[in-house]
Amino acid sequence: MFEKYRDLEAYPDVLNLKDVANYCRISKDSARKACIDGKLKHIRIGRLYKITKENLINFLENNE
Numbered sequence: 001m002f003e004k005y006r007d008l009e010a011y012p013d014v015l016n017l018k019d020v021a022n023y024c025r026i027s028k029d030s031a032r033k034a035c036i037d038g039k040l041k042h043i044r045i046g047r048l049y050k051i052t053k054e055n056l057i058n059f060l061e062n063n064e
Contacts, residue, residue, distance in 0.1 A: 005060075008053055023056070034059065062063045 034040040041055040
């Protein structure tokens with residue numbers, strides 16, 4: 001894993017919107033909007049959004 005994302009090791013391999021929001025220091029609504037807009041790859045299970053660490057890192061790298 002990239003050195004600058006070492007803090008992500010404390011999170012589970014598959015994150016929910018709350019985890020993404022906490023890590024990125026954004027609101028859950030902003031994280032949800034990134035998913036809906038197609039900027040953050042995710043899997044949707046019913047009302048739940050599931051994001052892998054790899055997809056979160058790709059999102060962060062593309063939006064710096």
